[in-house]
Amino acid sequence: xxxxxxxxxxxxxxxxxxxxxxxxxxxxxxxxxxxxxxxxxxxxxxxxxxxxxxxxxxxxxxxxxxxxxxxxxxxxxxxxxx
Ligand SMILES: [Zn+2]
Numbered sequence: 001x002x003x004x005x006x007x008x009x010x011x012x013x014x015x016x017x018x019x020x021x022x023x024x025x026x027x028x029x030x031x032x033x034x035x036x037x038x039x040x041x042x043x044x045x046x047x048x049x050x051x052x053x054x055x056x057x058x059x060x061x062x063x064x065x066x067x068x069x070x071x072x073x074x075x076x077x078x079x080x081x082x
């Protein structure tokens with residue numbers, strides 16, 4: 001049974017999902033955004049790409065909502081990603 005890594009393009013939330021019968025997650029379990037992106041297993045580049053996208057997402061969200069707290073939460077998650 002394959003377990004894939006997914007990343008939300010909206011809030012940069014990352015999670016693993018056990019795919020049964022090809023049923024992949026349709027939206028983010030954290031913010032509900034869709035569609036979800038399945039992450040490729042490329043450890044050499046995933047960090048830079050993920051962080052760049054996460055920071056871009058965080059800036060967009062901060063600008064849209066003006067919530068510093070959300071940004072702090074994102075940084076907390078990123079610091080525990082690797
Ligand atoms: Zn999300």
